Amino acid sequence: xxxxxxxxxxxxxxxxxxxxxxxxxxxxxxxxxxxxxxxxxxxxxxxxxxxxxxxxxxxxxxxxxxxxxxxxxxxxxxxxxxxxxxxxxxxxxxxxxxxxxxxxxxxxxxxxxxxxxxxxxxxxxxxxxxxxxxxxxxxxxxxxxxxxxxxxxxxxxxxxxxxxxxxxxxxxxxxxxxxxxxxxxxxxxxxxxxxxxxxxxxxxxxxxxxxxxxxxxxxxxxxxxxxxxxxxxxxxxxxxxxxxxxxxxxxxxxxxxxxxxxxxxxxxxxxxxxxxxxxxxxxxxxxxxx
Amino acid sequence: xxxxxxxxxxxxxxxxxxxxxxxxxxxxxxxxxxxxxxxxxxxxxxxxxxxxxxxxxxxxxxxxxxxxxxxxxxxxxxxxxxxxxxxxxxxxxxxxxxxxxxxxxxxxxxxxxxxxxxxxxxxxxxxxxxxxxxxxxxxxxxxxxxxxxxxxxxxxxxxxxxxxxxxxxxxxxxxxxxxxxxxxxxxxxxxxxxxxxxxxxxxxxxxxxxxxxxxxxxxxxxxxxxxxxxxxxxxxxxxxxxxxxxxxxxxxxxxxxxxxxxxxxxxxxxxxxxxxxxxxxxxxxxxxxxxxxxxxxxxxxxxxxxxxxxxxxxxxxxxxxxxxxxxxxxxxxxxxxxxxxxxxxxxxxxxxxxxxxxxxxxxxxxxxxxxxxxxxxxxxxxxxxxxxxxxxxxxxxxxxxxxxxxxxxxxxxxxxxxxxxxxxxxxxxxxxxxxxxxxxxxxxxxxxxxxxxxxxxxxxxxxxxxxxxxxxxxxxxxxxxxxxxxxxxxxxxxxxxxxxxxxxxxxxxxxxxxxxxxxxxxxxxxxxxxxxxxxxxxxxxxxxxxxxxxxxxxxxxxxxxxxxxxxxxxxx
Numbered sequence: 001x002x003x004x005x006x007x008x009x010x011x012x013x014x015x016x017x018x019x020x021x022x023x024x025x026x027x028x029x030x031x032x033x034x035x036x037x038x039x040x041x042x043x044x045x046x047x048x049x050x051x052x053x054x055x056x057x058x059x060x061x062x063x064x065x066x067x068x069x070x071x072x073x074x075x076x077x078x079x080x081x082x083x084x085x086x087x088x089x090x091x092x093x094x095x096x097x098x099x100x101x102x103x104x105x106x107x108x109x110x111x112x113x114x115x116x117x118x119x120x121x122x123x124x125x126x127x128x129x130x131x132x133x134x135x136x137x138x139x140x141x142x143x144x145x146x147x148x149x150x151x152x153x154x155x156x157x158x159x160x161x162x163x164x165x166x167x168x169x170x171x172x173x174x175x176x177x178x179x180x181x182x183x184x185x186x187x188x189x190x191x192x193x194x195x196x197x198x199x200x201x202x203x204x205x206x207x208x209x210x211x212x213x214x215x216x217x218x219x220x221x222x223x224x225x226x227x228x229x230x231x232x233x234x235x236x237x238x239x240x241x242x243x244x245x246x247x248x249x250x251x252x253x254x255x256x257x258x259x260x261x262x263x264x265x266x267x268x269x270x271x272x273x274x275x276x277x278x279x280x281x282x283x284x285x286x287x288x289x290x
Numbered sequence: 291x292x293x294x295x296x297x298x299x300x301x302x303x304x305x306x307x308x309x310x311x312x313x314x315x316x317x318x319x320x321x322x323x324x325x326x327x328x329x330x331x332x333x334x335x336x337x338x339x340x341x342x343x344x345x346x347x348x349x350x351x352x353x354x355x356x357x358x359x360x361x362x363x364x365x366x367x368x369x370x371x372x373x374x375x376x377x378x379x380x381x382x383x384x385x386x387x388x389x390x391x392x393x394x395x396x397x398x399x400x401x402x403x404x405x406x407x408x409x410x411x412x413x414x415x416x417x418x419x420x421x422x423x424x425x426x427x428x429x430x431x432x433x434x435x436x437x438x439x440x441x442x443x444x445x446x447x448x449x450x451x452x453x454x455x456x457x458x459x460x461x462x463x464x465x466x467x468x469x470x471x472x473x474x475x476x477x478x479x480x481x482x483x484x485x486x487x488x489x490x491x492x493x494x495x496x497x498x499x500x501x502x503x504x505x506x507x508x509x510x511x512x513x514x515x516x517x518x519x520x521x522x523x524x525x526x527x528x529x530x531x532x533x534x535x536x537x538x539x540x541x542x543x544x545x546x547x548x549x550x551x552x553x554x555x556x557x558x559x560x561x562x563x564x565x566x567x568x569x570x571x572x573x574x575x576x577x578x579x580x581x582x583x584x585x586x587x588x589x590x591x592x593x594x595x596x597x598x599x600x601x602x603x604x605x606x607x608x609x610x611x612x613x614x615x616x617x618x619x620x621x622x623x624x625x626x627x628x629x630x631x632x633x634x635x636x637x638x639x640x641x642x643x644x645x646x647x648x649x650x651x652x653x654x655x656x657x658x659x660x661x662x663x664x665x666x667x668x669x670x671x672x673x674x675x676x677x678x679x680x681x682x683x684x685x686x687x688x689x690x691x692x693x694x695x696x697x698x699x700x701x702x703x704x705x706x707x708x709x710x711x712x713x714x715x716x717x718x719x720x721x722x723x724x725x726x727x728x729x730x731x732x733x734x735x736x737x738x739x740x741x742x743x744x745x746x747x748x749x750x751x752x753x754x755x756x757x758x759x760x761x762x763x764x765x766x767x768x769x770x771x772x773x774x775x776x777x778x779x780x781x782x783x784x785x786x787x788x789x790x791x792x793x794x795x796x797x798x799x800x801x802x803x804x805x806x807x808x809x810x811x812x813x814x815x816x817x818x819x820x821x822x823x824x825x826x827x828x829x830x831x832x833x834x835x836x837x838x839x840x841x842x843x844x845x846x847x848x849x850x851x852x853x854x855x856x857x858x859x860x861x862x
Contacts, residue, residue, distance in 0.1 A: 034396045085580045092342055092395055096536065097579045103529055103572030111566040218525055222407065225400050264411045267404040274401050275389045 005134055006251050012140035014247030015147035016205040020220055021227035021239040022151060023198030029171035029234055030191040033083060033094040037102040039221030041078075041196050044105050045071050045203025046212030047113055049120035060123040060204060064146065067204050068197045075196025079189050102217060109214035120207035143205045150201055151240065154194065167191060219263065226270045296544065300454075303551070307446055316446050317514070318554055323449035324511045326550035329534045330460040330543055331503025337541030338469050339496040340476030341391065342399040347528030348406035349379035349501045351520075353508025355413065355420060358518030361429045368432045368513075375509035376502045383501035384494065391493040410523040425519025432513040439513075449510050453547065456503060460543045463499070467735075470719070471726045472496055473541070474712070481710040484672055486698035486727035486775070526568055533571045537578045539585030548586055610718065610752055611733055613740035616725065618776050619701060624686045625649045625810035626702070626779045631670055631680035640666045642834035644680075648779055648810040653801060655821045655842060656814045658831035659855055664814045665707070667831070668781050671812070672704040673697040685778060699727060703777035705768050707784050711756040717743070717767055718752040724771040742774035743767075746800060761788045769800070779810045786820045794820050818845070830854065 024038045045067055052063050082097035123142035128135050158164035169177040170187040178184045203212065227246050231238025246266065253262035307319055332346045353375035360366040360374065382405075390401040413420045420426065432439045432448060439448050463469055475482035475489050483489055512518045521527075530553065538549025553574070557567035582589050626648040633641040641663045648654055658664050669675040671682070673694035682690045684700050692700075703724075711720050718739050725735035743749045748766050751759070759767065765785055772780055782801075786794050794817070801824060805811055815821040822828070822842045830838035830845065832854035838845060845851055 034399075081580075082576060089583070092340070093579055093583065095342060095396065095399065096532070097576055099529075099532065100572045100576035100579065103575065104569055107566050107568040107572065111569065215525075218407070222400070222403060229397070229400070260411050260415050264408050267408050270404050271386075271389070271401055274393060274397055 002255075006255055007248070008134060008136055008140060010248035010251040011244065012137075012143045013206075013210075013251060014244035015144045016202045017223055017227060017243035017247050018240040019147050019150060019198045019202035019205070020224045021231075021243040022154065022236065023195035023202075024221075024224040025228050025234065025236055025239040026154075026171075026191055026198075027195040028228070029236075030167070030188050031083060031087070031094070033091060034098070035078075035192075035195065036095055036098040036221060037078060037082075037105060037217075038195070038199055038224055039219070040102040040105040040217035041071065041074065041199035042203040042206070042220045043109060043212055043214060043217040044074065045200030046120055046207030046216070047109050047118065047203070047214070048200065049204040049207055050113070050118040050212065053121045059125070060121045060208065061142070061146070063121070064123070064201065064204060067200045071200025071203075072193035072197040074200075075193040076189055078196065079192035083188070083192065084185070102221070106214050106217055113214060115214060117211035117213045118207070119211050120204055122208045123205070137209070139208055143209075146201070146205060150198065154198070163190070222267070222270075226266065226273075229270065229273060299547075303450070307443065307450075313442055316442050318558065319551075320446045320449050320514050321511070322550045322554035323446070323453045324507050324514065325530060325534055325554060326453050326547045327449075327456050327510065328504045328507035329531050329538070329546035329550060330456050331500035331507075332531050332535050333541050333543060333546055334460060334463060334469070334472070334503075335493075335496040335500035337535060338464060338472040338476065339493055340395065340472075341493055341497065342395055343402045343497060343500060344399050344528055345383070345386070345402035345405050346500055346504050346531050347525065348402075348409045348523055349383065349504035350508040350511070350527055350531070351413070351523030352379045352382060352409065353505030354512045354518050354522040355508075356505070357509040357512045358426050358429050359419065361512070362426045362518075365430075367430075368434065372432075372506070372509050376505040379501035379505035379508075380498050383497050387494045387497040388490075391490055391497060406523070406525075406528065410520060413520045413523050421519075423520055425517055425521075427517045429512050429516045429518060431516070432510075441514075445514060449514070452506065452510065456506070457543045457547060460503070460546075464541065464543060465732070467726050467729075467732055468492070468495065470723060470732055474723045474726070477712045477714075478710055480674060480694075481706070482723075483694035484674070484698055484704055485724045485771070486695050488693075488695045488727075529568060529571060529575075533575045537574050537585055539587030540583075542585070542587045545585050545587040552586070611737040611740060613744050613749070614734070614737035615741050616729075616738040616774060616776055619778070624683070625652075626671070626685075626812075627683045628671065629681045631667070631682070632678045633666055633670055633675060634678060639834045641670060641677075644831070644834070644836055646812075646829055646836070646839070648812050650778070650808045650810050651805050652826045653805050653811040653813055653824055655825035655828040656812060656831065657816070657818070657821065657828060657845070657851075662831040662854070663834040664831055665783065666834075668704060668783050668812070668814060671697075671781055672702060695727070698775070701778035702781070703772035703775050703779070704781040705765075705772055705783055705785060707787070711759075711764060711767060711771075713755075713757040715756055716752075717754050717756055717759070720756050721767060721770045721774055724774050728775070738774055739770070742770040745773065746770050747796070762790070762793045765789070765797075769797075773804070777809065779812070780804065781812045781814075783814050784816065785813070786815060786817050798824050822846075 020038060020042050024035060027033065027035045048067055048070060049060065049063050052066060056063060078101055082101050083094055086093045086097055122139045123146060125138045128137045158168055166182045166187050167190065169180065169182050170184050174184050206212065223246055227242035228239045230245060231242030249266060250262045253265050307316060311319060328346065328350050332343070335341050335343050356375040356378045357371040360371045386405055390398055393401070414423050434448070439445050471487050471492050475487055475492060479489050508522060511522065534546060534549035534553050537553060538545030553571065556570055578585060629645045631641055631644040632639070644667060646654065656664050656667065666675065670677050673692055673696070676691050680690065681688070684697065684702060687700070689697055689700060718736055721739035721742055722732065722735040725738050729735040729738065740749065740752055743752055746766050746769060748763065748770070751763065751767065756767065769785065786797060789797065798820065801811060813821060813825060822845065825842045827840065828838065828842045828845050829836055830851045837850045837854060838848050
């Protein structure tokens with residue numbers, strides 16, 4: 001029974017992590033660039049929800065579309081300032097420019113909100129349901145449902161629409177896509193917007209149960225990175241599965257030991273994976289592009 | 291000129307410190323020195339070596355904790371704590387580096403960030419050792435030869451003395467063999483390996499050196515603050531070092547000093563932001579990466595180059611070293627021999643049971659239609675790909691599956707189809723890079739490089755930049771790069787492509803000369819008019835198999851070769 005309870009908590013956390021990792025891997029595939037600011041975008045989304053809550057005194061689910069749109073705009077700005085000017089330079093330049101954006105977001109948030117942890121409103125309600133002896137917070141169910149809906153919507157857009165075909169073509173081979181008349185630069189901007197919106201949604205989902213502080217981004221980017229490494233660099237389903245595994249690991253180890261121990265164990269596991277299986281547990285989905 | 295600028299800068303800092311700085315100003319200056327010292331190490335591992343280590347801040351913190359714990363808990367003095375503060379980060383860096391340095395750059399950044407987070411967690415969660423989140427107070431001041439260094443001017447003097455020493459060491463490393471080897475592998479790791487540079491070992495050395503610098507800086511930081519807390523292990527330290535290095539100028543020691551002095555004073559000028567000074571760092575970092583990727587020192591260089599045609603901080607045009615013939619390594623009487631080489635890519639046999647012998651003094655031609663496996667054979671022989679089966683003997687020694695750098699050091703040299711010269715480097719530098727793995731210092735390597743350029747009749751190029759050389763000259767420089775190593779076995783991938791008939795004749799004469807001296811040469815070529823008169827023996831590949839192996843004059847009459855190129859007789 002205890003194990004089942006942990007599973008419920010782990011899946012809820014994993015659903016939110018999956019959104020973080022999804023946004024990270026979409027940008028990675030479209031640009032071959034590592035977006036180091038992804039964790040700070042999650043934090044920004046969480047604090048945005050905190051700031052919007054008094055203005056829109058409604059449940060979190062109403063805030064969600066507002067957060068998605070504002071974060072997509074932030075993603076566009078990120079791409080314009082830190083990616084497009086550097087696309088012909090070595091990949092490490094983008095890594096550093098997104099680190100810079102992360103620093104600006106994190107410390108800007110610290111100036112605006114102060115260092116103390118904040119909570120965003122719940123999506124629907126704060127009650128806890130009793131289902132077959134399990135305590136299931138409504139918020140956990142809502143997190144899983146909303147994350148599943150958003151990931152499903154992303155999959156549908158990518159698989160079924162003209163926009164999705166263009167986005168996939170850009171991710172697979174930008175030169176070829178350009179030759180076939182796909183507006184590659186616009187597609188990259190859209191991908192950054194989607195990636196930031198995913199991060200923002202994750203921030204809103206996480207910021208109720210787990211609170212949000214301006215420095216939360218560092219751990220989140222590491223977890224997204226680990227999820228993508230575990231799932232196979234560049235694999236979208238792999239990133240989602242990796243995120244679920246990480247959350248279950250974190251919840252499981254925390255329950256036996258403590259959260260810092262779980263975090264330490266997670267990072268050490270990451271090092272072990274990098275040393276022994278750098279292609280990830282399920283194999284690398286994309287090779288390095290020249 | 292360079293020394294004049296550095297001297298003026300040092301004098302200005304000295305005058306400021308002695309005459310104008312308040313006690314608080316001196317403290318800021320001291321901390322700037324501490325960060326400059328930490329950044330020297332980062333310039334070597336990241337600026338020169340291209341490995342984005344996010345553990346530099348963590349090594350700084352470890353150095354700080356070693357001094358803090360040993361000084362406040364065990365009462366050890368500066369003479370013990372300072373070396374240990376450098377040693378412990380080094381001991382931490384070596385096993386970590388061994389494990390992850392061969393990975394791609396972004397994985398390395400992630401792994402080092404993971405280590406930094408683990409160390410921070412340990413510092414917070416081991417209160418018995420580290421004082422937990424409160425840290426440890428009562429760290430003693432530095433004591434030099436029995437003299438307790440007080441705060442203020444003496445401490446600033448100690449720190450900046452060490453900055454001068456560290457900067458000099460870093461500068462010498464950067465200009466010497468290590469720095470040039472690191473730049474070479476940052477720009478093109480594959481080419482560096484085929485020139486005999488051990489990529490993993492060089493990066494490990496750079497990572498270790500970066501840890502030494504960071505540890506020393508951390509120790510000095512704690513002697514300045516007199517307390518140590520988990521703050522020294524937090525990300526802002528790393529952010530500061532990264533920003534200083536990029537804003538100052540990647541890979542430049544002068545940039546580290548300039549960046550540190552500037553950025554540590556920035557928060558003083560942006561007081562209204564209070565603790566938000568890191569926003570300013572973020573903006574400075576972003577602006578520099580986008581607008582001035584060479585940083586402030588690069589910018590100053592360019593301004594100076596426009597105005598007075600002298601580079602301030604960069605390499606001045608130096609007098610060229612006199613040409614000197616590199617010593618011949620002991621000859622390999624048996625050359626290179628290969629038996630049953632096999633390699634598949636995704637189920638397709640690219641090379642299938644190839645055997646060949648490269649004998650000293652003989653030019654062997656390797657021909658075959660496009661896609662027949664010629665380039666894969668060269669890649670297998672030079673260690674860029676590992677064979678699945680087969681045996682390779684170089685100079686009588688078994689070298690099957692050896693890495694490219696080991697094969698290169700054992701006497702093998704190769705050229706690439708698209709000449710792989712670094713665009714930013716000068717011709718002499720690019721050729722000298724091929725000697726870095728063997729020569730004792732960079733000056734000797736350059737003297738040897740001049741010999742190779744002279745030998746190939748392009749001595750006049752020594753002062754030019756690789757960027758913008760015409761194709762024929764690029765190929766000649768690339769050949770000089772192979773020749774300068776006095777290889778026993780030389781593998782050339784289409785060296786005549788794009789050359790005029792006159793240039794081909796010159797190249798043929800050079801190759802004949804080299805073979806005459808006892809070199810074993812393998813020539814991959816499409817141009818039969820060039821190859822056949824030159825080669826003593828020719829192999830023809832088709833779909834990964836050898837279909838002809840014999841004298842050059844038999845190739846044209848061989849029906850299997852004709853079929854491979856033209857399709858079966860009658861079908862065309």
